[in-house]
Amino acid sequence: MSIMDTALRDALRALKLSGMLETLDARLAQAHGGELGHLEFLQTLCQDEITRRDTVAFQRRLLRAKFEQQVTLEEFDFAASPKLPAAQIRDLAALRWLHTGESVILFGPVGVGKTHVAQALGHLAIRQGAGVRFAKTSRVLADLAGGHADRTWDRRLRELVRPDVLILDDFAMRQLTAAQADDLYELVSERQGRSLILTSNRAPSDWYPLFPNPVVAESLLDRLINTSHQVIMNGPSYRPNKRPRAGGTDKTNKPSIK
Template sequence: MPAAQIRDLAALCWLHAGESVILFGPVGVGKTHVAEALGHLAVRQGANVRFTKTSRVLAELASGHADRTWDKRMRELIRPDVLILDDFAMRQLSAAQADDLYELVSERQGRSLIITSNRAPSDWYPLFPNPVVAESLLDRLINTSHQVIMNGPSYRPNKRPRNPAEKSGPAVS
């Protein structure tokens, strides 16, 4: 983990400047943990923070199209000082999802996002069905963000429950 870069982000200058943070790298390296910690620091400084999975935001906005509450739901996503979108760019987007993300990022100009992703931002473009929407959204997002590459082994195997049949120490004879 890039400790110096994380310490710099912990100063929250990005929040006061209305910039965003993109944390990306392989699964299990602590992206969500760092995003939550930055959100917690922001709350402690008086910011309003909302954490959600990107897939949940897309489902929420799709439901808003169906029941005609899209504007209200969008306002709720625009309101927080920091919106944390976990697991961004996990899969191919539909045209409607891409449009919703474009609207969300556009409306949040000057308001911070924290995004976690298993893919590098340069790998996000093919996930959008319309290259013009992709270029416009990602230009707004990537060029106003601090990008942190998080590499290393997954922490999750350390949390895996042990098989009770396995001996935990040296064999005794």
């Protein structure tokens, strides 16, 4: 290794350009072989660094999302349930709703793939640079309730407002207390202009009776439902196809879907 090569490596380390450092040997070989001119050599090294940073940022966003499973729409088996609105779901994959600050409601019976689709849309949003957070609705409400107890409610709310996309799984599962309804109202209000993805076993029209205060229900749900893309996911449960077979494991090796 020449003195100049050593100096270049030291400079790249000092500038924390590890993407360039990792590919330097390969790019130098290309340059010595006449495959890259001076300008192309520099451009290629810069692109290597950009690629590394994009990859690191993507992995960081993926970790922050706290998905139950890392799944994609490409993995979803639409053929397993022909009744599912495949065209509507694929249209959502264009993420126009994200860019306009709209929301998505996926509702239908247990096991048809609502959580898979919700997380897959979140994965697509992360690929486009968006911040995403996935959580069970019950856990979000419990977390906010804890904030009332220890006076950290404002901070906990801000953490839920921050992501570009908040996925609330198993929304409207049971009757809400007045405090829970108020917390949901504040969360949805503070996230106005930022996208939500909700999954629910109930149709949106059935959510109103779950709120103890009709005024809160009307104010929250009217705003939420009228700015959302609603997808009815119907059909047989996908889960029986994913059960482990007797005497062995499930050879499909696909994630469970709900």
